[in-house]
Amino acid sequence: MQENKVLVAYATMSGSTQEIAESVSQELNRLGLTVEVHPCREVTDLKEYRAVILGAPLYMFRLHKDAVHFLKxxxxxxxxxxxxxxxxxxxxxxxxxxxLEVRKNLDAELGKFTWLQPISVQLVGGRFDPARLRFPYNLIPALKGSPTSDARDWAEIQAWVNSLPDLFETNITSSAG
Ligand SMILES: Cc1cc2nc3c(=O)[nH]c(=O)nc-3n(C[C@H](O)[C@H](O)[C@H](O)COP(=O)(O)O)c2cc1C
Incomplete structure (x- = not known):
C-alpha cells in the first residue's frame, strides 16, 4: 500500500470532465507525482491517497450527483x-x-459541505454536445437542437494543475505546524 498517491476522481455525464481528469492526471504525472484516476462512483476507499482532486460538472445548478455521493x-x-x-x-x-454567476453557484454548492476545505477550487469551461446528452436531457428539443461548443481552456487547466504541488506542500506544512 502506498499512502503518497494522488487520486483524481471525477463525475461525468457526457465525458468532458473525464477528459479533463485524465489530462490533470497526466500533467501531475509529468510533474513527478504518482496519480490514479477513477470515476467517483468506483472509489471505495481513500486510504492509499494523500490528496484528492475531485472533478464535477454542474447540472441544473447542482453538482453532479456522483460527486455529491462521493463527498458524503x-x-x-x-x-x-x-x-x-x-x-x-x-x-x-x-x-x-x-x-462569475456560475462561480457563485459552485461555491454555494460546495458550501453545503461545511466540513470541506479545499486547498483550491477551479471553475473550468464546459463542453456541450447534443449527441452526448443522456436521459432525460436527450428528450428536450431545445437542447437537442443546440450547437456543439467547447469552452475548456486547456492552457488554463494545465496552469492550475501546475499550481497544485506547491499548494500540497504548503498545506501539509501548515497543518503539521
Ligand atoms: C441539461 C444541462 C444542464 C446544465 N446545467 C449547468 C449549470 O447549471 N451550470 C453550468 O455551469 N453548466 C451547466 N451545464 C453545462 C455542463 O456542466 C457542461 O456541459 C459540462 O462540461 C458537462 O460535463 P460532462 O461532459 O463531464 O458531463 C449543463 C449542461 C446540460 C446539458
Whole structure:
C-alpha cells in the first residue's frame, strides 16, 4: 500500500470532465507525482491517497450527483486529506460572461459541505454536445437542437494543475505546524 498517491476522481455525464481528469492526471504525472484516476462512483476507499482532486460538472445548478455521493460517502477520510476541486461549467458564446454567476453557484454548492476545505477550487469551461446528452436531457428539443461548443481552456487547466504541488506542500506544512 502506498499512502503518497494522488487520486483524481471525477463525475461525468457526457465525458468532458473525464477528459479533463485524465489530462490533470497526466500533467501531475509529468510533474513527478504518482496519480490514479477513477470515476467517483468506483472509489471505495481513500486510504492509499494523500490528496484528492475531485472533478464535477454542474447540472441544473447542482453538482453532479456522483460527486455529491462521493463527498458524503468519504467525508471521514476526506477531512484528513488535501482536497482540490475542479468543476465545469459554462459553455457556448456566453461562457466567459456567465463564469462569475456560475462561480457563485459552485461555491454555494460546495458550501453545503461545511466540513470541506479545499486547498483550491477551479471553475473550468464546459463542453456541450447534443449527441452526448443522456436521459432525460436527450428528450428536450431545445437542447437537442443546440450547437456543439467547447469552452475548456486547456492552457488554463494545465496552469492550475501546475499550481497544485506547491499548494500540497504548503498545506501539509501548515497543518503539521
Ligand atoms: C441539461 C444541462 C444542464 C446544465 N446545467 C449547468 C449549470 O447549471 N451550470 C453550468 O455551469 N453548466 C451547466 N451545464 C453545462 C455542463 O456542466 C457542461 O456541459 C459540462 O462540461 C458537462 O460535463 P460532462 O461532459 O463531464 O458531463 C449543463 C449542461 C446540460 C446539458
Amino acid at each position: 460517502r468519504h467525508q471521514k477520510q476526506l477531512v484528513h486529506l488535501l482536497v482540490a476541486v475542479f468543476a465545469g461549467g459554462p459553455y457556448g458564446p456566453n461562457a466567459a460572461a456567465d463564469a
